[in-house]
Amino acid sequence: MSVTAIHVEGLGKRYEIGATRERYFSLRDRVSRAAASPFRWVAGALREQRNSEETSEIWALRDVSFDVAPGEVVGIIGPNGAGKSTLLKIISRITEPTEGSAEFRGRVGSLLEVGTGFHPELTGRENVFLNGAILGMGRAEIARKFDEIVEFSGVERFLDTPVKRYSSGMTVRLAFAVAAHLEPEILVVDEVLSVGAAAFQKKCMGKMEGITGEGRTVLFVSHNMAAIRRLCPRVLLLEQGRIALDAEPEVAISRYLDRNLGQGAVVTSDKFEGELQGVIRREDPTIRLREVGLMDGSGVARNTFNSDEAIQVFVGYDCLTAVDDLRVVVYLVDEEDQPIIVTQNVDDPSQDDFARTHPGAYVSRCTIPPNLMGGKRFYITVHLIHPKVEHLILNKVLGVEVSFQGYNGRHEGWSSAFLRPELQWATRKLSVDKKG
């Protein structure tokens, strides 16, 4: 077909680093400076304006061009900070590009988050209407789909209960149910399948497959390679704000996974800031993830290990207030996000006050003992939890490659096993030798 559903040309977005770090300015400084010496202040303010335009800018996205045919389903993958979110934000009209253009034919519905605008004081029923309207559905449309939405969510009994009394799982189910009934011609989706319990995720996946099978044009961003493989016949790989590859899923995914390993053994918050998920307080945050890294027993940062070496995972974070019952959780997951190992920090009960973490900077380290892992590729996912307040999630922030060494040179093969621990074995002979 000659007509494209989406035509993106030379799209770019520039951020000023100073402006993003200093989120808003205090008039106080400016006013007090102005009062002290008005003329110098005016000159200074003008100069500052000019300087900020010149200094420290980064292109989150640059020279991105692609076309999507009507009915095509395109996956977008890429390492943290590659510009996936920025691209979706531009396409969803949330932020403007600095250069280039994107043209759409058809009503665009975008889903960057599940449950945007849910109000805790309103009932489930009311939130369905509110959230539907926020996502761009009309009142009549929501009313028509209402029963279907409710049925999909499975929260019929609590429809007239305020959402603040819902469990987080129920809220997510209701929110996803509304989103899943959005019927635009072009759908833009960001990583929304990673919510909820496994059973519900499966249901969502089924719904997504239904949507993509209906001839809808879909742009789908995910870290979940299994989902990408299932849903998208075409994948764009973004790296450092540019399209590195536009290919079949297998090709793009394997290049992405290789790259993920190469990106180093330590990542810091400036790299993963945009990738944080979970319950995050933008104002008055209580905890902040600073870095996540891997190193060997002698403290050298790396991400390829032999199976007979210990692997240390460290998580650096700041507590901005006193935090009760802080939990640091490290997951080792496979490529498709299935957890292999889950481990959590252990408090030291001999300390007074052990359940409270005082404000300050911390590093928690956990050691994966030698002779445990199989010869596979793993990913580290980190959760930092301030119970009932914040829950930061960093999915697959690092990759680890383990090559299996075997014990005493034996047991090669079995390359599909994730865990090949050296366990205690005992062998004794049961039958008494007749000859004796």
Next chain:
Amino acid sequence: MTERDVYVVRPSKGLAGSFRLGDIWQYRELLYFLTWRDIKVRYKQTVLGALWAIIQPFFTMIVFTVFFGKLAKIPSDGIPYPIFAFCALLPWQLFSFSLTQSSNSLVAERNLITKVYFPRLIVPIASVIAGLVDFAIAFVVLLAMMVYYDIAPTTKIFVLPILIAFAVLTALAVGIWLSALNVKYRDVRYTIPFLTQFWLFASPVAYSSSLLPENWRWVYGINPMAGVIEGFRWAMLDRELALSGMVGISVLIVIALFLGGLYYFRSVERVFADII
């Protein structure tokens, strides 16, 4: 697929001479739902509920009556002081509430703004409209007081909608300025209580504008709420207008503020999601 369904995203150059008000019409259902939510949520989990809409002006009236009416003996042009004050407090509270809510509205909707597209102007508009509900509730009290003081409404009451609309427009004009500024400078949040307090004393709520010398009264027009408040007393309590030339100035000022606000809002709107 209609022509309207084709759209292009590109960096906007200047303002392109348009306030894109058609956008807002297209999103009218969202405007409706946001307003509805603001109204619904306002008095949830309060014991007194919508009574709060009455309590605030009512007790302010009592305080004013005791201190300004009885102790300071501020003349109220022959009208019983309590109703003289209450009739002014109604439009005043509509204005100050709408102004406060709309100024804080964008920052309060940070979550929406960074995740969903819609014309951002809807947010301050919704919070201004939501203020009308409190006004309607308190208005019933005014009617009751008129019965008590045996003041019969005249046909002038039909001018009331215009006055209300003008008060709302004034609140919106200032509100869109402050809400947009608030995105960049959070200082605005702290300025608002001060601003509304100052504005209250600069408005003829506790006193009558007839206190001002006749040939200086036009200066009062700089404060658009002065005309609205005196207009209310004129319409409801059947007293003379002490306006002389105020109205024209007020209308001009509000239109200028409103258009300027729209222009400013539209020009900074595109970076809201990046800096909020």
